[in-house]
Amino acid sequence: MEIKSTDRDDFRRIYDENYHLLIQVIMHIVYNIEIAEDLTQEAFERFYVKNMTFPSADDAKYWLIRVAKNLALNHVRRNKREIEMVEKARHNPSLSAEMRDASQAAVEADEKRAVRMAIESLPENLRMVIQLKEYSGLDYKAIAKVLGISETNVKVRVYRARKKLEEALSTEDRDVY
Amino acid sequence: MCIDSQMLSAYLDGELPEPYRTQVEEHLEHCAACRKHLEDMKALDKRILDAAFSEELLLRNKDRIYSLLDKKYFQSGKKVSFIRRRLEISLPSLITAAAAVVFIFIGGFMFFGTSAEQTEDILPSFALQADSSNVHYVSDTAGLDNYTLEEILQYLDSKGYNVDISIKGLQPLDTTVSEDAE
Numbered sequence: 201m202e203i204k205s206t207d208r209d210d211f212r213r214i215y216d217e218n219y220h221l222l223i224q225v226i227m228h229i230v231y232n233i234e235i236a237e238d239l240t241q242e243a244f245e246r247f248y249v250k251n252m253t254f255p256s257a258d259d260a261k262y263w264l265i266r267v268a269k270n271l272a273l274n275h276v277r278r279n280k281r282e283i284e285m286v287e288k289a290r291h292n293p294s295l296s297a298e299m300r301d302a303s304q305a306a307v308e309a310d311e312k313r314a315v316r317m318a319i320e321s322l323p324e325n326l327r328m329v330i331q332l333k334e335y336s337g338l339d340y341k342a343i344a345k346v347l348g349i350s351e352t353n354v355k356v357r358v359y360r361a362r363k364k365l366e367e368a369l370s371t372e373d374r375d376v377y
Numbered sequence: 378m379c380i381d382s383q384m385l386s387a388y389l390d391g392e393l394p395e396p397y398r399t400q401v402e403e404h405l406e407h408c409a410a411c412r413k414h415l416e417d418m419k420a421l422d423k424r425i426l427d428a429a430f431s432e433e434l435l436l437r438n439k440d441r442i443y444s445l446l447d448k449k450y451f452q453s454g455k456k457v458s459f460i461r462r463r464l465e466i467s468l469p470s471l472i473t474a475a476a477a478v479v480f481i482f483i484g485g486f487m488f489f490g491t492s493a494e495q496t497e498d499i500l501p502s503f504a505l506q507a508d509s510s511n512v513h514y515v516s517d518t519a520g521l522d523n524y525t526l527e528e529i530l531q532y533l534d535s536k537g538y539n540v541d542i543s544i545k546g547l548q549p550l551d552t553t554v555s556e557d558a559e
Contacts, residue, residue: 208451215443223435233434241442248450315428333390334425340392359386366421 203254205247214260215244221261222268224335228319229272239275243268258342265336265346269328318368322361329354330361380404380411389418 203210222243227236246267247260254260319327332343333354340354347354380388380401387393388401405412524532533540 219439227430237438312428315424335429355387359383
């Protein structure tokens with residue numbers, strides 16, 4: 201079904217279907233919920249303002265993910281100075297508002313932080329692929345479309361990212377215990 | 378022979394096409410090492426997934442932002458007209474374009490110089506007056522003291538000039554009054 205970005209119903213539908221996905225993708229790049237919300241809004245504004253027609257909802261989705269990803273990456277590049285603040289936000293336990301038990305929360309927060317840091321330390325081409333794979337529920341074909349690479353390339357990068365993460369996270373465990 | 382790790386990774390994601398898929402499954406049946414490998418990969422996947430941000434956090438402003446956008450773009454009944462569509466020009470390209478215009482403008486004069494004919498093409502009314510044959514240098518050794526202002530004006534008028542007279546710096550009677558006739 202064709203999607204027109206300035207049609208109110210289409211816009212609503214695309215917004216509902218993709219907000220979660222976009223903010224998740226952005227959040228794993230900027231690690232700050234306020235910034236992630238701003239950038240997600242910006243992505244949808246561009247979607248409207250560009251006044252585009254997409255052959256299907258999936259095409260609109262891929263376009264949006266691409267825009268969201270680029271907005272977030274540009275933001276991080278442009279605000280190198282803010283990186284310390286981002287660092288702080290990531291380590292800020294208040295982010296894990298969902299946790300009830302404090303000590304349990306601390307352990308879980310540590311684990312999450314370790315994984316996030318391991319992902320962040322991946323080279324960008326591997327990082328984007330594994331994040332889209334794990335957090336956006338896209339299959340190889342969709343990731344290939346979003347990133348403009350081949351499916352085989354996606355397969356290879358997913359594997360390499362996993363390998364690197366495994367190494368990074370297991371060394372970390374050894375350091376801890 | 379055991380399964381290639383990359384194949385196993387694709388298998389885990391459900392992205393392995395058919396002949397290989399069954400082969401991998403058959404191999405897993407009797408190979409503990411590969412089963413272990415797959416389990417490790419699954420465990421890692423779970424760890425990564427668990428590091429996702431919670432829905433609660435991510436979706437806290439979803440509705441607020443939607444109503445903001447809806448208000449901005451749809452409720453006022455506005456449509457994006459051709460003119461309102463954002464024209465996106467990057468700063469460097471804008472500067473390049475501006476520099477090019479200036480260069481062409483100045484370069485035109487630099488390389489081809491100016492001549493009366495060209496000036497006439499560009500500014501016809503100016504060329505007529507500014508041609509060197511129209512400018513006369515006048516000097517009068519006796520000065521204009523011998524003529525009254527009225528005579529000077531009559532003379533100029535007879536030659537067909539438009540004369541504007543302005544008087545500057547009015548002073549008391551006993552000092553000189555300077556008059557500029559143009």
